[in-house]
Amino acid sequence: MLHVALLGQQVIADEEGGHRPCSSRGLALAAYLVAHAGAVVPRRRLAALFWPDSTDAQALTNLRRELHHLRHAVGQAPVLGAETAGLAWRDVAEVTVDLRVFDRAARDAVDAAAREDTAAVVSHGGAALAQYRGAFLPEVDDEWAVRVREDRETCCARVCSLLAEALARTGDPGAAEDVARRRVRLRPLEEAGYRALMRLQLEQADHAGAVSAYERCASVLGRELGVTPGAETRRLLDTPSLHGTASGAGPPDAAGGAPAAPGRAHGTRNALVGREAELAALGRAWRRALAGGPGLVLVRGEAGVGKTRLVGEFAAVVRDGDGLVAESGCYGTSDRLALAPVADWLRVPALRASIEGLDPVWRLEVERLVPRDERPDDRLLDGSRAMVDAWRRHRFVEGLARAFLQVGRPLLLVLENLHWGDQETLDFLSHLLGRAGDAPLLIVGTARDGPGAVDEWFPRVRATGAASELPLDPLSVEGTARLATVVTGRPPDDAAALHAVTGGLPLHVVEALSAGAADTAGPARGDLAAMLRARFDEVGPTAREVAALAAAVGREFSLALLVEASELDADAVVRALDELWRRRIVRETGPGYDFSHELLREAADALASPPTRWLLHRRLAGALEELHADGLDAVSARLARHHALGGRPERAVAAYRRAADVAASRFAHGEAIRLLREALGLVRALPPGQHRDEEELAVRNALAAPLNARHGYASAAVRETLEASVALAHRIGRRDAELSALVGLWTARFVGGAVIEADAIAARALAMVDAAPALAVPAHFAAGGSALGLGRLREGLRHFAVVAEAGDTVSLSVGSRPDVHGAGWSAHAHWLLGDDDRARETAAGAVAAARRIEHPYSLAIALAYEAVTHQLRDDRASVEASVAELTELCERYGFAYYREWAPLLTGWARGGRAGAESARRGIDGLRATGAFFRMPYWLTLVADIALRRGRPDEARAVLDAAIADARSRGDVWWLPEVLRRRAAFDEDPAALERLAVAADLAREHGSTALLRRCRGDLGARGVAPDGHVPASATGDGELPGARRHAERSPAGRRGG
Helix, strand or coil: EEECEEEECEEEEEECCCCCCCCCCHHHHHHHHCCCCCCCCCCCHHHHHHHCCCCCHHHHHHHHHHHHHHHHHHCCCCCCCCCCCCEEEEECCCEEHHHHHHHHHHHHHHHHHHHHHHHHHHHHHHHHHHHCCCCCCCCCCCHHHHHHHHHHHHHHHHHHHHHHHHHHCCCCCHHHHHHHHHHHHHHHCCCHHHHHHHHHHHHHHHHHHHHHHHHHHHHHHHHHHHHCCCCCHHHCCCCHHHHHCCCCCCCCCCHCCCCCCCCCCCCCCCCCCCHHHHHHHHHHHHHHHHHHCCCEEEECCCCCCCCCHHHHHHHHHHCCCCCCEEEEECCCCCCCCCCCHHHHHHHHHHHHHHHHHCHHHHHHCCCCCCCCCCCCCCCCCCCCHHHCCHHHHHHHHHHHHHHHHHHCCCCCEEECHHHHHHHHHHHHHHHHHCCCCCCCCEEEEECCHHHCCHHHHHHHHHHHEEEEEECCCCCHHHHHHHHHHHCCCCCCCCCHHHHHHHHHCCHHHHHHHCCCCCCCCCCCCCHHHHHHHHHHHHHHHHHHHHHHHHHHHHHCHHHHHHHHHCCCHHHHHHHHHHHHCCCCCCCEEEEEEEEHHHHHHHHCCCCCCCCHHHHHHHHHHHHHHHHHCCCCCHHHHHHHHHHHHHHCCCHHHHHHHHHHHHHHHHCHHHHHHHHHHHHHHHHHCCCCCCHHHHHHHHHHHHHHHHHHHHHHHCCCCHHHHHHHHHHHHHHCCCCHHHHHHHHHHHHHHHHCCCCHHHHHHHHHHCHHHHHHHHHHHHHHHHHHHHHHCCCCCHHHHHHHHHHHHHHCCCCCCCCCCCCCCCCHHHHHCCCCCHHHHHHHHHHHHHHHHHHCCCHHHHHHHHHHHHHHHHHHCCHHHHHHHHHHHHHHHHHHHHCHHHHHHHHHHHHHCCCCCHHHHHHHHHHHHHHCCCCCCHHHHHHHHHHHHHHCCCHHHHHHHHHHHHHHHHHHCCCCCHHHHHHHHHHHHCCCCCCHHHHHHHHHHHHCCCCCCHHHHHHHHHHCCCCCCCCCHHHHCCCCCCHHHHHHCCCCCCHHCCCC
């Protein structure tokens, strides 16, 4: 069976998902014929269409070449009809084409609607939309392809309309709304789609949703076409329930004019000019939030365009309306801590009170980030523990979200410079929006144009419908003139010249006016840096000195920090900072100060020479240590940066390691990796020797855990780090560290399928347990796992018995309880040894133990192993029950690896086409993460599904792959069964010889269950249990070649 995908992609794939090689032009040729199925297209017309710039002869040659490649891609399927008159596409059973399936289903849906058959519309319309995964040939812009694309898009939009109406009639308004949204996404410039969506939302009393849909309609039409929604669309909003809100906190929209700025001392800040429309847009977003439609607005524009000014004005209006505002920012320095902006928000007094109102279980999670007395609990900052309990991240993030959502007031969260945001903060914002429900919450962020952290994140959030972008453009000539009038008190003599000088960027306008460039050809826009530096010529030398010190901080700063780090007396620092504040070079930020603009910070930093900057960083490091002596964790990343830039790499390394531990305690594994790699870079620059090796070993040992949490044990980064740790520890004689790294390396290699290599590592670790008795349990766990993988069943059980005795005294590096994990795995050994009842009881006992200790990750592991035990026992109902709970746990906590077991086992239990697709997803998931152990077992399940579907050739090929995989990796515990099943496809004597090999191997393993199966198959072919066969079977009554040709298992020896 082949699948040709032309909607949303362009590939030819086989049933396993493998892509058949075919050129883009060949696929386009096939697509043209498919789109015109039923018609014979002359060859010359095709040649001229696809190669218009070639001669007729060359174009026909090109056509023959592409047809040859296309026929090779589709194999024996007779889809290309070569008629005398030309070429045609033929539909055949063994090839499915999404475009053809879509066309038929769409036609059937339209016909069903014409005869008012609602059920058929739902059936056929749903089938059509399932095939329409995107535009026709999205990468081809030829005129014919564009016509087909537009035609099918129109057809899909019509199907969406019919299906949405049918679903609404059947009493499924939620599904109808989903389809209506899809129609809007498909045709965003057609008001009819928005009206249909709004009607569905109004029928469900989703007034906020209807307003949101209208606003999106107005925004798209205004931006793309320069028009407003029509009267029919506007009339949908003519219902009182859509206009009233619970609070008057929001600013009026554009029709009502811009809101007045809140009361401030006269002359302390210029009025906001030229941003009425943008301020109104923020006001509409705020009103939607008040009406139960939380969201995020990203204000985007180039540096100096006025993003901070706009958002600050909006925040002031919200405060005046009794809304709660929390503000923070991101910084482009290496000393950031993960989730620092979230911590800043939670320190706002009203949000502090919200934390106190949380249930203790959630309050404890929030205190990981914001300790009650700002002195962190060491238990919460144990980064290594956070690695073991990575599943707790979900609870941590949920606790943070609850602190914001139960504040009890309309809440505006402001986050500046999102382009520098850390991934953990961005992920939290996504989670918060997803949990917000109908909470009155609005998040407003700012970001510069150009590459940044938001590039991948924001489109995903916007796709959910919860976020929108508000582009901020430079001021027009008129707007520039208005701003100049506000700043100077008089209109500019030449507004056009001022606009040309400044590009309409408000910051540039203000600086140009200050520099006297308002009425001249003046400095070019690129000379803004010179203008900003000139600002510091207007202040005294002490103020410039303090400005350089503040710039070296790299972020917001406190007066206390400047006083502590400066050689000036406190009064001089205060006077200097006051001068900078009065000149609007710095501004207040709640508990501290910051530069009024990032560009001013850069200008201040340029005031210091490199030697002076080196000294400033040393002073700042000392000041931080003095001010935060009782809690260096909170400033560890900042301390590391200043020590590094101040020429103290060893102190910097220690601070980076502590900062990474803090990041890990917040489950910010990516941030922990970044910090530790900064430390590793500093270590590698130290002089070679014992001391450097010790420092590098400490950093690499710390790095392995977050790498595992982020990328999985099978990743190359984890393996390389652990291998380096083993080598370093061995070189400097650190046996305890060597053993610890060996146990981690065993996991990396074992999960990756290198069973023989892993067994050798486990043996090496076991031989060293006297060096670190605390690691004896992990070493025995490793040895037991390797032994079972290699078929040494009883040996594996002996090691797992040692593991079981440890109980809850230790956790494995993989994050599970050893008594639970070892018991679940032991159940498989018991079944292989022929003790079915004990296998079932042991698996059930592991699950019961995991439930008692209330450890979700251990429970997921126990359920996964129990499901495999049920599969071994051929108990399909029990498999599905265990997998259902396993799937729910993995989805709730984000567990990887075992999540991939679920579709494999479910697919085996259910069978059929759906089961085969499910199992294939599981295989693909395991391979994608590099998890190859048990692959022969998993492939056997895939083969079993294929055989039950009547696909013997496919089953045989999969079993051959399983045999090759088992022998190449030493993953042979299941190999007797793979060989037995493969023998079913052989004729005697090959089948008998393969069965004899399987029986020998099962006997060597002590695998009574598998040996019993082999003997049964041999008996069915007339071979007695002792291995003798009738003479008629082989000609001599024996199987002399069986042992001779058997590939011996590595089970009886370590290391292969």
